[in-house]
Amino acid sequence: MKTYQQINEKIASGKAVVLTADEIIDYVDKKGLETAAEEVDVVTTATFGPMCSSGCFLNFGHSAPKIRMTEAWVEDVLVYTGIAAVDVYLGATQLRHGDPANMYPPGEFRYGGGHVIEDLVAGKTLQLFALSYGTDDYPRREIRTYFTIKDLNQAIMVNPRNCYQNYNVAINDSDRTIYTYMGALEPRRENASYCSAGQLSPLLNDPHYDTIGVGTRVWLAGAHGHVYAEGTQHAGACERTADGVPMEGAGTLALTADMKQMRPEFVRGVSFRGYGVSLAVGVGVPIPILNPGVLKRTCVRDRDIMAPVTDYSSDYPQKTGRVIAHVSYEQLRSGEIEIEGRKVTVGSLSSYYKALEIANLLADEVRRGDFLLAEPSAPLPKDRAMKPLEIREKAS
Amino acid sequence: MSDTVTKKLMLFFPKCECEKPIIYHLVKDYDLIVNVYRAKVTPEEEGYLVLDVTGTEDHINNGMDFLQTFNVTINTTGKGVTRDEQRCTHCGQCVSHCPTGALSIGDGATREVVYNEADCIECLACIRVCPFGACASAF
Numbered sequence: 001m002k003t004y005q006q007i008n009e010k011i012a013s014g015k016a017v018v019l020t021a022d023e024i025i026d027y028v029d030k031k032g033l034e035t036a037a038e039e040v041d042v043v044t045t046a047t048f049g050p051m052c053s054s055g056c057f058l059n060f061g062h063s064a065p066k067i068r069m070t071e072a073w074v075e076d077v078l079v080y081t082g083i084a085a086v087d088v089y090l091g092a093t094q095l096r097h098g099d100p101a102n103m104y105p106p107g108e109f110r111y112g113g114g115h116v117i118e119d120l121v122a123g124k125t126l127q128l129f130a131l132s133y134g135t136d137d138y139p140r141r142e143i144r145t146y147f148t149i150k151d152l153n154q155a156i157m158v159n160p161r162n163c164y165q166n167y168n169v170a171i172n173d174s175d176r177t178i179y180t181y182m183g184a185l186e187p188r189r190e191n192a193s194y195c196s197a198g199q200l201s202p203l204l205n206d207p208h209y210d211t212i213g214v215g216t217r218v219w220l221a222g223a224h225g226h227v228y229a230e231g232t233q234h235a236g237a238c239e240r241t242a243d244g245v246p247m248e249g250a251g252t253l254a255l256t257a258d259m260k261q262m263r264p265e266f267v268r269g270v271s272f273r274g275y276g277v278s279l280a281v282g283v284g285v286p287i288p289i290l291n292p293g294v295l296k297r298t299c300v301r302d303r304d305i306m307a308p309v310t311d312y313s314s315d316y317p318q319k320t321g322r323v324i325a326h327v328s329y330e331q332l333r334s335g336e337i338e339i340e341g342r343k344v345t346v347g348s349l350s351s352y353y354k355a356l357e358i359a360n361l362l363a364d365e366v367r368r369g370d371f372l373l374a375e376p377s378a379p380l381p382k383d384r385a386m387k388p389l390e391i392r393e394k395a396s
Numbered sequence: 397m398s399d400t401v402t403k404k405l406m407l408f409f410p411k412c413e414c415e416k417p418i419i420y421h422l423v424k425d426y427d428l429i430v431n432v433y434r435a436k437v438t439p440e441e442e443g444y445l446v447l448d449v450t451g452t453e454d455h456i457n458n459g460m461d462f463l464q465t466f467n468v469t470i471n472t473t474g475k476g477v478t479r480d481e482q483r484c485t486h487c488g489q490c491v492s493h494c495p496t497g498a499l500s501i502g503d504g505a506t507r508e509v510v511y512n513e514a515d516c517i518e519c520l521a522c523i524r525v526c527p528f529g530a531c532a533s534a535f
Contacts, residue, residue, distance in 0.1 A: 048485065048487075049487070050527065110529075183489050183525055183527070184493070184524065184525050186493075191492040191493065192492070193489065193492070265482075268485060268528055270527035270528060271527055271529060272527055273524055273525070278527075280485065280527075280528070333507070335491065335492075335501065345491075345492040346492055347488055347489045347490065347491050347492030347493065347525075348487055348488040348489060348491075349487055349489055349527065350487060351485045351486050351487040351488070351507075352486075352488075352506075352507040353485070353486035353487075353506055353507050353508050353509070354485050354486065354487075356506060356507075
């Protein structure tokens with residue numbers, strides 16, 4: 001048994017034993033659970049993938065004379081101004097002004113909010129254009145200027161939903177190609193697409209939220225941030241395997257960190273043909289090995305994690321809830337799964353390569369004593385299920 | 397045929413060479429088997445042609461010499477489809493769409509996506525499906 005304080009003291013003295021969620025599996029096999037739990041202080045987990053629920057708050061500072069922005073665009077991408085005078089919220093899935101979207105399907109969606117966020121972190125010069133109705137204290141009616149992230153007072157990323165605990169495997173049962181946020185899906189189950197780091201993924205290594213909670217310090221694209229709330233659509237009450245591993249989406253985390261500290265290679269705009277734009281971000285979450293039980297759950301393997309295969313041509317859009325089959329991440333990573341007796345080639349949206357890189361970068365930071373753990377101030381809810389949206393005829 | 401080899405070429409045609417039957421001469425006069433992957437040769441505009449030529453070393457060399465007599469740029473290494481290493485995140489989305497396995501998961505441990513240009517038939521599927529815009533076409 002260890003406490004957060006004891007682990008942090010070891011980290012601060014540069015003596016902490018840190019392994020990635022990938023390495024810990026063989027280590028525990030070799031040393032045994034009890035011995036390993038004594039020796040290992042931290043296991044690092046990570047994921048890198050598209051997370052549509054991403055955005056950032058920017059503060060521009062005041063021009064002379066001042067403006068209270070009521071409509072604003074950064075690189076022609078609309079930002080939300082229904083907050084303080086020169087604060088804006090830039091969302092990852094916002095399209096660029098004039099983008100034809102799916103007018104001539106499938107749309108290309110080459111540039112949008114996610115790309116603006118990428119360019120901002122990369123230090124590029126961006127254009128701000130804003131309008132206002134003008135007030136006595138904020139008389140300016142229009143502004144056009146150019147800025148980089150260094151000119152901003154604050155650039156704070158928020159991911160109201162990140163680190164989905166598990167996720168669907170998408171296939172297409174129809175007879176035409178469909179374009180989704182899971183990528184292009186060829187007709188008649190020609191290909192499948194999944195999106196999880198599997199055995200490296202943060203919440204799959206802490207399935208009951210024993211250590212990851214509100215206040216947990218995380219590595220977000222290279223910056224040190226934290227979990228500020230449960231993520232949107234967090235639903236801990238879900239179908240689980242005998243070992244407690246969720247067999248569907250389940251838990252999520254809401255994350256935030258300072259974009260000025262981020263590394264551009266872990267903040268990347270994405271374009272989904274026929275669907276839209278989004279943002280892929282890299283996240284690393286350290287798990288403190290407080291006891292053998294916590295360690296045991298970080299030893300989860302791809303073969304023990306099951307994902308639901310879902311038809312995105314009908315079942316997903318119509319919300320039927322039908323799951324065609326469950327397949328393991330070991331099967332998914334082999335590049336081919338078998339569904340109802342037929343082989344289907346598999347592609348991924350989540351980058352295991354980048355997730356592994358992040359888990360190692362975070363492990364190095366903890367070993368060097370540069371990344372201390374934070375004890376959660378509140379746990380994530382365990383028993384909440386996902387509610388649907390009812391369509392009502394009238395207000396009752 | 398003895399000792400035949402296959403070479404993948406990308407030809408760039410400046411505006412003035414587009415209307416000459418260059419491929420015809422490669423087949424007829426230099427005894428080369430030609431397999432065109434992709435072509436964009438429009439009269440009055442510059443054009444590109446990506447193809448395999450198969451034949452003896454001598455025939456290929458003679459054919460290349462013939463091509464050199466025109467104002468055609470021959471690229472034997474660079475291909476029509478490229479991958480930007482900086483933009484690729486190795487997610488693996490392209491792998492299930494690539495019909496020849498030119499894009500594949502190389503190392504099982506790191507799951508790095510490798511691009512073997514020699515196997516690329518320039519179907520352009522990767523360009524359509526890559527969310528990160530890592531794949532691009534020269535034309």
